[in-house]
Amino acid sequence: MATGALWLIGAGNMGGAMLRGWLASPGWARPVTVIDPHVAEVPNGVTLLRELPSGDEQPDILVLAIKPQQLGDVAPLFAAKAGAPRLLLSILAGVETTTLKNVVGADAIVRAMPNLPVSIGEGVTALYSSDADNGARSEAAGLVASLGLVEWVDDEKLFDAVTALSGCGPGFLFRFIEAMAQAGEALGLPAAQALRLATATVKGSALLAASSNEGPAVLADRVASPGGSTREGLNVLDRDEALKALMRATLLAAAERNAELAAAARSG
Numbered sequence: 001m002a003t004g005a006l007w008l009i010g011a012g013n014m015g016g017a018m019l020r021g022w023l024a025s026p027g028w029a030r031p032v033t034v035i036d037p038h039v040a041e042v043p044n045g046v047t048l049l050r051e052l053p054s055g056d057e058q059p060d061i062l063v064l065a066i067k068p069q070q071l072g073d074v075a076p077l078f079a080a081k082a083g084a085p086r087l088l089l090s091i092l093a094g095v096e097t098t099t100l101k102n103v104v105g106a107d108a109i110v111r112a113m114p115n116l117p118v119s120i121g122e123g124v125t126a127l128y129s130s131d132a133d134n135g136a137r138s139e140a141a142g143l144v145a146s147l148g149l150v151e152w153v154d155d156e157k158l159f160d161a162v163t164a165l166s167g168c169g170p171g172f173l174f175r176f177i178e179a180m181a182q183a184g185e186a187l188g189l190p191a192a193q194a195l196r197l198a199t200a201t202v203k204g205s206a207l208l209a210a211s212s213n214e215g216p217a218v219l220a221d222r223v224a225s226p227g228g229s230t231r232e233g234l235n236v237l238d239r240d241e242a243l244k245a246l247m248r249a250t251l252l253a254a255a256e257r258n259a260e261l262a263a264a265a266r267s268g
């Protein structure tokens with residue numbers, strides 16, 4: 001059971017989600033300090049500081065969860081410190097290892113890209129490190145293992161793609177649920193019922209896809225009874241690859257924004 005101190009800098013939407021996931025995981029024993037100037041409250045047992053302590057004190061593990069555009073605000077605070085954390089886990093979209101190294105001189109740096117369902121232990125966290133040794137890599141993976149699926153990415157260039165797919169993905173799927181529910185509403189269903197049906201349908205389909213040996217294309221065919229109604233709906237999604245083209249454009253736009261954020265962080 002790991003007991004070294006963890007500092008979480010930024011406890012907004014994603015930092016807060018990871019914190020909830022960690023505190024709910026069996027055997028969690030690390031003392032946690034949240035450093036965030038504005039967050040309203042933190043769970044029981046968590047220390048809240050409004051700014052980074054000015055002395056040389058450093059945690060065992062530092063989790064950086066501020067917005068990429070806020071990195072410049074904390075950089076001078078780290079520059080003034082003599083010590084360094086043992087492990088830095090950065091969840092900043094876009095911001096590259098070389099940029100992080102210039103800000104926090106941790107012994108090991110691991111980039112992580114979690115997604116919002118980590119708060120219920122059903123998330124995805126992608127990890128990348130250019131130079132962490134096996135011990136640090138397994139420690140980083142162990143830290144996020146209780147939050148859901150963990151996937152290593154070998155090439156940092158692919159991190160923007162992973163961010164677009166699984167990091168941003170819940171946002172796209174929430175929009176899909178909303179659109180599906182509204183389409184049901186347009187067919188006459190009460191709004192609340194349409195939302196329950198759409199949400200449960202996406203949940204059940206994802207669970208089935210995750211547990212099946214068959215791919216999503218085969219599963220879609222299993223729903224589409226010959227001569228039936230699903231095929232008519234799939235024909236709309238498939239015409240001119242309408243849905244696939246929309247998803248390609250969606251992920252590309254997100255990935256390009258990550259590259260812009262990286263460039264901005266690189267130039268300080």
Ligand SMILES: NC(=O)C1=CN([C@@H]2O[C@H](COP(=O)(O)OP(=O)(O)OC[C@H]3O[C@@H](n4cnc5c(N)ncnc54)[C@H](OP(=O)(O)O)[C@@H]3O)[C@@H](O)[C@H]2O)C=CC1
Nearest residue numbers: 010011012013014035036038065066067068091092093114
């Ligand atoms: N949201 C998501 O689903 C995901 C987000 N990420 C990454 O997580 C990071 C945070 O995103 P998100 O949670 O959405 O953003 P939020 O704005 O919700 O959270 C950032 C938090 O950090 C606080 N903060 C600002 N400045 C400082 C500072 N100097 N020291 C400490 N805390 C500070 C912010 O306060 P204030 O609001 O007042 O500025 C806010 O509470 C980003 O880098 C993003 O790329 C990664 C994966 C998924």
Ligand SMILES: O=C(O)[C@@H]1CCC=N1
Nearest residue numbers: 093163164167168169
């Ligand atoms: O929107 C963002 O920039 C962050 C990164 C991944 C999800 N949210």
